[in-house]
Amino acid sequence: MPELRKDPIVGRWVMISVERGKRPADFVSSVQLRKKGGFCPFCPGNEYTTPPEIIAFRPAATEPDSPGWTLRVMPNKFPALQIYGDLRRMGEGIFDKMNGLGAHEVIVETPDHNLSLSTMSEKAVEDVLWACYLRLTDLKKDHRFKYVLVFKNEGEVAGASLEHSHTQIIALPIVPKHVKEEVDAARQHYEFKERCIFCDVINQELEDGKRVIYENDKYVALAPFAPRAPFETWILPKRHESRFAPSEKSFAELAEIMQKILKQMDKILDTPPYNFVLHTSPFYNEVNEYYHWHIEIMPKLTKIAGFEWGSGFYINPTPPEESAKFMREAGV
């Protein structure tokens, strides 16, 4: 018989096929091969086609917006939001709106068009995390913003419009709904228990072990108890940390676990398209006892059908205990 499981943080019920769960080979993945050819605005030599870089990791001897860089951050050429102006909150009868103020930036993760987060060097992944952190820290100074969304769409099916490996950053004058829900629920749990709900989950999972995919000294990768889709994976710091930041001035261990997970997915799911999103505390109360930052990774293996977007009730054909086992046994 299938099982209904409740996400302990936001209370979302999902249906899990615990018997005859779908195995990796049951998913037809639209393999994300990088094709050379065609013009790529993110390749070295084409810097003039993008807006001027905000930061770049490049030798001191090289000029901004010229080749030589190993990582580049610039405004999105077609931004979803606009950076200039004051925030204007407006009513329209009973409705609420504001002007679409925000920042929309792109981190080009590598000069090599053929590499991805799973195939570049671990040091390069570390640099991507540093770039995220530096931009977050800088955008936070702008008091018009309440939250910075860091996310990646890898592969066309996952929403990427350019194949050259990149991460996106959107600074917003509001806190996105799912983050707000998590933060509110975590605060409620803290008021009741005086413990962080994520710490509770991590402790139980580490003791139990069956949904743990991998851990290093500082981080753990889990298949969550009530995942929305097959192979959904969360990476969390083992110690309580409310906001995304380097641990002891280093992102080495976060880069290691992230790349390990992506390599495992590539191997057992045949280089699937995927998304990741960073969930961290909103700026208004960044350092707190109740929220725990983490990264959610979701390979796009199944279609999200009508009743899922319309109801928030998900049917997941692969139990997290099995997906975690497949990932552990990938031998990466």
Add this chain to the structure above:
Amino acid sequence: MPELRKDPIVGRWVMISVERGKRPADFVSSVQLRKKGGFCPFCPGNEYTTPPEIIAFRPAATEPDSPGWTLRVMPNKFPALQIYGDLRRMGEGIFDKMNGLGAHEVIVETPDHNLSLSTMSEKAVEDVLWACYLRLTDLKKDHRFKYVLVFKNEGEVAGASLEHSHTQIIALPIVPKHVKEEVDAARQHYEFKERCIFCDVINQELEDGKRVIYENDKYVALAPFAPRAPFETWILPKRHESRFAPSEKSFAELAEIMQKILKQMDKILDTPPYNFVLHTSPFYNEVNEYYHWHIEIMPKLTKIAGFEWGSGFYINPTPPEESAKFMREAGV
């Protein structure tokens, strides 16, 4: 400049491109043509390949599970949940789960493989609504269930695995997250204002007119103020009604407005894949002053990208004022 808009019911912010919004022709639709050929378990003559029918609309002279019907309802052959047994709530440390008890049924809307909800007769659409209502009323008697989800996936991209036009019904021992959120928010609004928030929205929209797509005596079709995706459409009863039911013993006017909307979408968006979901009051308090049942229709025109599932923040390239205008001017 783009605009950030807040859904007045659940408080979800979405980003709307109010300038240079995408027009219908900007979307490449994967047209849903029905191909004859191949075996179809829902076609007349193949009744023996499905589980026995629960109800059917058929002449008195015909036998159950034989041809002659105009509409058939049967259990899903591959149900997501199982109907037999008692509900068992269980803990797993801090986690909560229950056995996957539920009903999963299919309404085959027409014997004609080549028809869809938009091309069948209006009377046939009325029959589909009656079938939904009859099944809801029957499943409600089973006290293990708290909610019945009625939904449709039309077209492969929208999650349909069979092309013969059908609607699905899932009875659940829980209330799905999005419905619960709406109900909770509507109750809160009622406590504060002593008015139904949906009635407030309908009144303002009818007075304003720019997001109204169509109305008849009893129902209105709207492009919501803060839609998640282009051409999202809601159909609501104009008078306060908390639970889905025929109006004055008739579904004629609901069938009329529903088919009108689907025909408009077919015409301007080139027969797009779509989903609809019925939102109605959960069984525990079906008749109330605060919740207002409605149908949400969403054509699948854009990919849901990573930051959207991961954040609950949606970017919508078509303002609802424009989508409503395109729909009104479709001339259907």
